[in-house]
Amino acid sequence: MIIDAHIHIGKWSGIFFNYESNVEDAVKVMKKAGVEAAVCMPADNTSNDELFNEIKKFPDFKFYFNAWINPDDKSLDNFLKENLKHISLLKIHPSIQKRRITDISFEKYLRIAEENNKPVIVHCGRWQEIAGYSFALEAAEKYRKLNLILAHMGGDQPSIILNCAGEIKKRKLNNVYLGTESVREFYFVNEAVKMISPEKIIFGSDYNLGLPEMYIPVIDSLKINSSEKELIFSGNILRLMSELN
Numbered sequence: 001m002i003i004d005a006h007i008h009i010g011k012w013s014g015i016f017f018n019y020e021s022n023v024e025d026a027v028k029v030m031k032k033a034g035v036e037a038a039v040c041m042p043a044d045n046t047s048n049d050e051l052f053n054e055i056k057k058f059p060d061f062k063f064y065f066n067a068w069i070n071p072d073d074k075s076l077d078n079f080l081k082e083n084l085k086h087i088s089l090l091k092i093h094p095s096i097q098k099r100r101i102t103d104i105s106f107e108k109y110l111r112i113a114e115e116n117n118k119p120v121i122v123h124c125g126r127w128q129e130i131a132g133y134s135f136a137l138e139a140a141e142k143y144r145k146l147n148l149i150l151a152h153m154g155g156d157q158p159s160i161i162l163n164c165a166g167e168i169k170k171r172k173l174n175n176v177y178l179g180t181e182s183v184r185e186f187y188f189v190n191e192a193v194k195m196i197s198p199e200k201i202i203f204g205s206d207y208n209l210g211l212p213e214m215y216i217p218v219i220d221s222l223k224i225n226s227s228e229k230e231l232i233f234s235g236n237i238l239r240l241m242s243e244l245n
């Protein structure tokens with residue numbers, strides 16, 4: 001079974017030239033790729049509320065909702081309060097929010113996530129001063145009961161990925177996972193898997209920017225057995241989300 005644990009639906013701001021896609025498109029793309037369920041979050045110019053209501057119109061496909069945490073969003077606290085039961089994960093994007101995950105404005109939300117056993121997906125990128133994996137690891141050390149998924153395997157570049165996996169291993173951070181979205185360099189994904197084990201890797205595509213069909217072969221190519229691949233494709237994310245109850 002394949003779950004795409006990182007997809008966006010909706011409208012992007014100028015960072016992606018106002019590009020947008022809808023739920024219907026997403027369901028078609030997922031089904032075509034053999035993906036049975038998806039963890040979806042809005043793009044940065046679509047509200048949580050809008051996407052949350054839109055996916056309800058597609059009951060024949062399983063969506064898990066991932067709420068976008070923009071601390072400047074005045075409707076956010078109310079949205080979380082009203083819908084927390086139906087929210088599976090929280091998403092933090094330091095580059096778009098232009099502040100580190102360790103910024104004080106995220107603290108309240110990291111506590112909500114920790115107290116309610118909601119995993120947090122944090123975007124990690126090449127902008128080291130703001131979106132570097134080191135801040136995500138700092139947060140993981142501070143919130144020991146919080147499960148943190150580092151998107152793009154910590155930074156979407158082989159050197160960053162290997163350094164990140166090395167740090168996770170060295171610091172024995174059992175609450176840190178690496179999401180494979182948008183990572184193309186299959187050899188280095190395999191190296192990272194060897195360092196921190198398949199139990200810590202979670203498949204995602206970063207649709208509507210990438211396609212699951214682009215990244216499923218990366219996981220298929222790993223030198224691990226089929227039950228370990230199953231963990232990456234769906235077992236790990238399901239385990240993290242089931243800790244909800």
Ligand SMILES: [Zn+2]
Nearest residue numbers: 006008151206
């Ligand atoms: Zn993303």
